[in-house]
Amino acid sequence: MRIWFKSWKDNHMLHDFMVEDESDxxxxHKIFNAVDKACYxxxxxxxxxxxxTIREFKRHGKARFGSDNFVDDIPFDYLEIHVIEED
Incomplete structure (x- = not known):
């Protein structure tokens, strides 16, 4: 499974990060572990x-985490998660 994370601010991508998980x-669990790695x-x-967020992710295989999804302040407008390849 490959999951792509991107942080966005003012319609510009600030940072991206790819997580590959070949585990069983x-x-x-793969998605939650990938979110942990991306947040780190x-x-x-x-x-x-x-x-x-769950409905959007189930429907499209991608979702956005905005400020409502975080307890702390975030240095970007939203964090996007996108499953680009599944096992």
Missing amino acids: ETRT EFDTSKPVWLDS
């Missing part, structure tokens, strides 16, 4: 999965 974990890379707190 479930899809959900971006030096930000972990986002909260709101119902709207």
